[in-house]
Amino acid sequence: PRADGPATQSEARVSGAAQRSPLSLVPARSAFVLSVDARALVRAPLGAFIAERLERSAGASTLSQSCGFDPLLRLEQLALTIPSATLSADAQPDFGIIANGRFSSAEIIRCASTAIGARGGDAIRTKLGSFDTVRDGSANGGEIAARDGLVIVSGGSYFRELVDLAEGVRGPATQQDTRNLAHAELRRALGPGALLVTWLLGEGWFERIAGAESDARLSPLSGLTAIAARLNVAETAQLRVLLDSADSAGASQIASLLGDLQSSFAAPVLGPRLLSIAKRIAVERSEARLTLELELTQAELSDVLDALAP
Numbered sequence: 001p002r003a004d005g006p007a008t009q010s011e012a013r014v015s016g017a018a019q020r021s022p023l024s025l026v027p028a029r030s031a032f033v034l035s036v037d038a039r040a041l042v043r044a045p046l047g048a049f050i051a052e053r054l055e056r057s058a059g060a061s062t063l064s065q066s067c068g069f070d071p072l073l074r075l076e077q078l079a080l081t082i083p084s085a086t087l088s089a090d091a092q093p094d095f096g097i098i099a100n101g102r103f104s105s106a107e108i109i110r111c112a113s114t115a116i117g118a119r120g121g122d123a124i125r126t127k128l129g130s131f132d133t134v135r136d137g138s139a140n141g142g143e144i145a146a147r148d149g150l151v152i153v154s155g156g157s158y159f160r161e162l163v164d165l166a167e168g169v170r171g172p173a174t175q176q177d178t179r180n181l182a183h184a185e186l187r188r189a190l191g192p193g194a195l196l197v198t199w200l201l202g203e204g205w206f207e208r209i210a211g212a213e214s215d216a217r218l219s220p221l222s223g224l225t226a227i228a229a230r231l232n233v234a235e236t237a238q239l240r241v242l243l244d245s246a247d248s249a250g251a252s253q254i255a256s257l258l259g260d261l262q263s264s265f266a267a268p269v270l271g272p273r274l275l276s277i278a279k280r281i282a283v284e285r286s287e288a289r290l291t292l293e294l295e296l297t298q299a300e301l302s303d304v305l306d307a308l309a310p
Contacts, residue, residue, distance in 0.1 A: 022079035022098035025165045027158075028180040032082040032199045038075040038101070040194040044233040049298055053305055066118060067111035075101040083158060084202075094158030095142075098166075100150050105132045108146035129167045182226065189289075190230035190240055198228045220245075220253035237301050241292040251288045258283050258290075273303050 023035050041047050051072075064070040078099040112134045113123035121136035131145040131152070142155040145163050152162050179200055186198040206222040226244040231237060245251040258281075265278050277300055282293045296304065 022077050022100055025098050025162060026079055026081045026096075027083065027161055027165065030081040030083050030179060030183070031202070032080075033183055034080040034197045035195070036078040037194045038077060041233060044194065045235050046233045046237060046298055046301070049302075050233065066114045067107070069107065071101070071103060071108075071111065074103045075099055094156045095154060096158055096162045097153040098151075098162065102149070103151070104148050105146040108144065108151050109134050112144045128163055131163060131166070186226060186228040186242060189242055190228055191232075193230035193232035195231040196229070198226070200226050220250055220257055223247075223250035224254070237296045239294045239296070243290040243292070245288045245290070248288050251285050251290055255283055255285050255290055258292075273300070274307060277304065
C-alpha cells in the first residue's frame with residue numbers, strides 16, 4: 001500500500017488484493033498502527049544487515065527449528081495495530097498482528113501448534129470461516145488464524161473483528177472512523193518507507209506513562225496529540241519523526257526542550273559516536289507540527305541498535 005493511501009479498512013477499496021493487504025485490514029478505531037514492507041527491506045542495500053539483526057532479536061533460528069522453515073524469510077507485509085491509547089496500568093489491551101507472505105495455512109497452524117506444545121500447552125484447532133485457527137486451551141492468550149498467504153494473531157473481541165474484516169464483513173461506521181483520516185494524513189506527511197508508525201495519543205497519555213505522582217502535566221510533551229515515524233532504507237537509513245502538538249505554542253516549547261537536550265548530551269553518557277549522531281538530528285517546526293530527521297550509515301545504525309539492545 002502506498003503511504004498516501006487509506007490507512008485502515010473503512011476507506012480501502014474492497015477487492016481480493018486489498019483484503020490480502022495487512023494495512024487494509026486494520027480497523028478504523030485503531031489508535032496505534034505500524035506497517036512493515038518486508039519486501040522493500042529485503043531489496044534495499046541495507047536489507048541483508050537489517051534482516052540479520054531482526055532475525056537475531058526475534059530468535060529466528062529457534063523459530064525455524066520448530067516450524068521447519070523460517071517464517072520471517074517468507075514474510076511480505078506486516079501490520080501491528082492497537083485499538084486503545086489509554087495505556088492504563090490495569091488494562092489488558094487488545095492487539096492485532098496481520099501478515100501476508102509466501103506460506104500456507106497448514107504451515108502456519110503446524111508451526112503454532114508445535115510452539116504451543118513445546119511450552120507445555122494444549123493446542124486446540126478450529127475452523128472459522130475460510131481460516132484455520134489454533135489457540136492454547138490451557139492458558140488465556142492470543143489466537144492465530146491462518147489461510148494461505150495470510151495470518152492474523154490477536155485476542156479477545158479484537159480477534160473476531162480482524163477475522164471478519166478479512167472475510168469482507170464490515171461493521172457499522174462510527175465516529176471513531178475519524179481516526180482513519182488522522183492516520184492517513186500522518187502517513188502522507190511521512191512519505192513512503194519500509195516501516196511506518198502512527199500513534200494517536202489520548203488525553204492524559206503522558207501522565208499515565210510518567211506516573212500520576214510526577215509533574216508530567218507540566219512537561220510540554222503532555223501536549224502531544226500524535227507521534228509518527230518513518231524509516232526508509234537504501235544505501236543509508238533515513239528516519240523521519242513527526243510530533244503533533246495541540247497548538248503552535250506547545251510545539252515551540254517542545255522544540256526548545258529538544259534543543260536543550262541536544263545541548264546537554266555528554267560523551268560519557270552516550271559515547272562519542274552516539275553523541276555525534278544525536279547532535280545531527282535536524283528539528284523543524286511548522287505551526288503545531290515538529291519534524292525530526294536523521295540519516296544513518298550502516299555503521300551508525302549498528303551503533304544505535306547495539307545501544308538499544310539491552
